[in-house]
Amino acid sequence: MSRKLRAFVLMTVLAACGGGGYDTPPSRLDNACTILDQRPEYKRAFRAAERRWGVPIHVQMATIYQESKFDSDARTPYRFTLGVIPMGRQSSAFGYSQALDGTWDEYKASTGSRSARRDDIRDATDFIGWYMAESNQRLGISMYDTRNQYLAYHEGRGGYSRQSYNGKPWLVRVASSVEERGYTYRSQLKGCGVI
DSSP, X not given: OOHHHHHHHHHHHHHHHHGGGTTSOOSOTTOHHHHHHHOHHHHHHHXXXXXXXXXXXXXXXXXXXXXXXXXXXXXXXXXEETTTEXXXXXXXXXXXXXXXXXXXXXXXXXXXXXXXXXXXXXXXXXXXXXXXHHHHHHHOOOTTOHHHHHHHHHHHHHHHHTTGGGGOHHHHHHHHHHHHHHHHHHHHHHHTTOO
């Protein structure tokens, strides 16, 4: 085999393994427009979930930012015994939406999305839309209420109803931060004509 052919084959194999850089989160997570410019498939996914469930794009984006920082393979940290022996992860939360196994199974059964994957942005945004639409129906939380939608998302609808978040000052602060990010993303998305 000639040198040029070998170099071409090697470059093709390396390019195929690289995946086009989509295994990593977008850079500049502080700018919603930049995120959507870097990942056009995200914009399609957010819009599809908004059309299907009525959850605004900025609410979805603020939630995904908080849950996974747009990392498709995000997982909770390991728990350790005696500080060194790994005892498994803190929870089964995984993917963009950090959905737990049981809630993800409920979503798949409810929507008929049997092949949905938590590391797929379309499925993750659809899950968030489904969950928040259910919170709107059951708890009366507005689709535009980023703070309370996030609290119900984090604590579960039962926990939200019991106001379990009131015993977690750190979570109340996080929810306020998610709300602020939602405002910021909404303003940015208006500025670049997405909404």
